Amino acid sequence: MVVAQRISSAYIIIDAERCKGCCLCISVCPKEIIGLASHINEKGYLPAVVLEEKAHDCTGCTACAMMCPDTAISVYRHNRVPIELVA
Numbered sequence: 001m002v003v004a005q006r007i008s009s010a011y012i013i014i015d016a017e018r019c020k021g022c023c024l025c026i027s028v029c030p031k032e033i034i035g036l037a038s039h040i041n042e043k044g045y046l047p048a049v050v051l052e053e054k055a056h057d058c059t060g061c062t063a064c065a066m067m068c069p070d071t072a073i074s075v076y077r078h079n080r081v082p083i084e085l086v087a
């Protein structure tokens, strides 16, 4: 029996109020999906944001979260989902 699987896209959430705009996450993302916001946060920094047009390219590699000195990034990856059974 073969179980086909689908892997849904991963995504990140950036806590804009923890972010100090250091751009380290931007420098390491292989998909270039992170940029800086056009507005400042409560600390007075331009926080990192996910670029909407590229968000679907996230692989969930976690490089951005590991690099962030302020633990402002959470990475989410969906589990593999069986979609077909072939006898």
Ligand code: SF4
Pocket (backbone or CB within 6 Å): 011, 012, 028, 029, 030, 031, 032, 033, 034, 057, 058, 059, 060, 061, 062, 063, 064, 065, 075
């Ligand atoms: S998890 Fe990887 S691909 Fe996704 S935003 Fe972070 S560095 Fe980029």
Ligand code: SF4
Pocket (backbone or CB within 6 Å): 014, 018, 019, 020, 021, 022, 023, 024, 025, 026, 047, 048, 067, 068, 069, 070, 071, 072, 073
């Ligand atoms: S590495 Fe962290 S603190 Fe620096 S810009 Fe990215 S989210 Fe903000």
